Amino acid sequence: DIVLTQSPGTLSLSPGERATLSCRASQSVGSTYLAWYQQRPGQAPRLLIYGTSNRATGIPDRFSGSVSGTDFTLTISRLEPEDFAVYFCHQYGSSPWTFGQGTKVEIK
């Protein structure tokens, strides 16, 4: 199984700051088979990014995704109050589909 390792576990930032979240794959997942989700407490996950860098419908452009080799990155350019949540990466290039353990973005 492909293991996705997210870092950091927790990111403490202030509104307006830039957030950079990392997701490293244990082996190649293909550069276009990686998604990012946001999950707020008590809610279902929400798709933010698919195909490494494509924003899902309705997702603001402050969210962006990129890749370098097996290192994937989600960047939130300027944190809004509603962005404080847990973020998961997800690979679907190889079955079984797997997720990272999550990065919590909390208010500093």
Next chain:
Amino acid sequence: QVQLLQSGAEVKKPGASVKVSCKTSGYTFTGYYIHWVRRAPGQGLEWMGRINCYTGGINYAPKFQARVTMTRDTSITTTYMELSGLTSDDTAVYFCAREMKVSGQTAFDSWGQGTQVTVSS
């Protein structure tokens, strides 16, 4: 609009089975796969498997292969996930999610609200 509505919370004893439903609306049911994902307390998301809502074809994660069954009823646009041999480690929120229909992309673009399953003696 696309909606996935799951059944309510369940409390089960160890060794029992649980069956969770996912009623969909707002799109052509048979045109998509539905996946099941769970999140245990303090853990990340865990993929359990998927069902092709047209053919009924199944792919299960190896971890759950022996004790999960996914089915669908096209007449009521509903999918089901049944997990047997429950232990306390199965205490989690279970989600159904729709696989997106973009060429080559199988991320999940719509999710159910989640069903809490608690296993306790």
